[in-house]
Amino acid sequence: MTATESTTEVPPAEPPVQAPPSPIPAALPLQPEDPPRVGEFWLRGRLGANAAGYLYTASDEHGRHAVVAIMTEGSADDAAARDRFVHAVDSLPEDVVLAHNDEDDDDLALWAAFGPIREDDGSSAAADERLLAERRGEDVLSAVLMDRIPQQGRRRGPDFRHYWEGRRRPGLFRIWPLPWPTALKPASWAAIWYALATMLLIMALALLTAWLLFKDSPPLNPPPVIPTPSRTVTTTITPTTPPPGSTGPPSTPVTPDPSGSLPTGTPETTAPSPTNPGDKF
Template sequence: MTATESQTEVQPAEPPVDAPASLIPAALPLQPEDPPRVGEFWLRGRLGANAAGYLYTASDERGRNAVVAMMTEGSADDAAARDRFVFAVDALPEDVVLAHNDEDDDDLALWAAFGPIREDDGSSAASDERLLAERRGEDVLSAVLMDRIPQHGRLRGPDFRHYWENRRRPGLFRIWPLPWPTALRPASWAAIWYALATMLLLMALALLLAWFLFKDSPPLDPPPVIPTPSRTVTTTITPTTPPPGTDGPPSTPVTPDPSGSIPLTPGTSGPPSPTDPGDKF
């Protein structure tokens, strides 16, 4: 074997290509207690949580994507925890903090949006921006929880724990204007319009069936008696004796009886019938 045969052929190096995108952790669905919106950012899903707060993936109406860190109700009620949250957010560069609420809102949980994050186009740059924003949110919540402070000396006694760690629900938030229907997607709008059209069609069909069923029904005979608001019924009685001056037999004048009894009409005997309409007046 000659020297030339023992030498290995060296291939020229290929130009570098963009590395595959890092695996972006999928966000969990929002829970009923999660706010649909904080500030100008609509929350899309949960990225993580601890006793200090929650991390959400979010986007605003201008198309900016961000990672939102929001305090829990327990940490938001602690003045020292709120100060640590504000200090950690202020320590970050101004261009990575897209928005945050006012620290003077004592009745609301503090939150901050980190970015910018480009649209996920499959490149490693988009995934790196998302992971970097998520790491910033984790650092802020860890500063509130104080779980990354190095331990000095030997561990003795019980472990340190915040008194509000059990209150892990998302903190109080305020939404105005209301989120509905701005947050609806096109599919949701289509479902609402289909539901309204179906409801109107069913109402029109019910009215048409009622008209076909009752259009040829005969009127009631006698008509129903409708009481007045005073719950009395007015009955019209047609007199059988024509008034004076009209054709017919002459009317017989009735002479009042001094005893106070009711005189009888000629041709009748006994007291008037209880069903006589004249007794009602």
């Protein structure tokens, strides 16, 4: 008796399932104290912060994306901390430091931009470049803070702490050219034009309302005195008729001075009659 051999078909091997690309972490919104721009990079959001400085996601007008590290006001006022920042930036390869300000700017906080970072197209390469640039910025700030130096010997006494760690606001910065209106998006431009058009319309309606209210108003009586080009004023006084029963002389019209100047001084007064007892007091 012969055994029958059974053949089974082996299904083809499926291709390995690729892991989805890791998304780029979203940045936090900028705070009012954050600089809108450092150098040629516009800051878009916060990535992290410690006592030594802040990390921001940024991009310039040419479409380059980067991670910007800037010192806090406390660390920027410490000469030793500034030296550690400069040394940490100089130790990185030149192609990963896109820009930085001058270390001689004693009144400004030091900053540096790390990259390059490609446009976020959903690929893992863009996420890796962003995370790598962010890691470089963290290393620079950690060098300023000196929190990754290995402990030598046993711990004794209080823990080490920089005297400037409490001053955690972003350091001083200088913006030139000014951030407005270069940083405005098309939607912001449209809002500005709509606001200007609305303001002009309100002004036109106000002028039209004023013209309609005062176009039929009667002229002033007497009219206002308008000086002539020779700076003279002509005043006309109409004589009045004395009332019936008045024994006083009729009023005499006042003739203006030919020189055009107004009369000055006090008018003449009539001495009281000694026979009238009412004039004694």
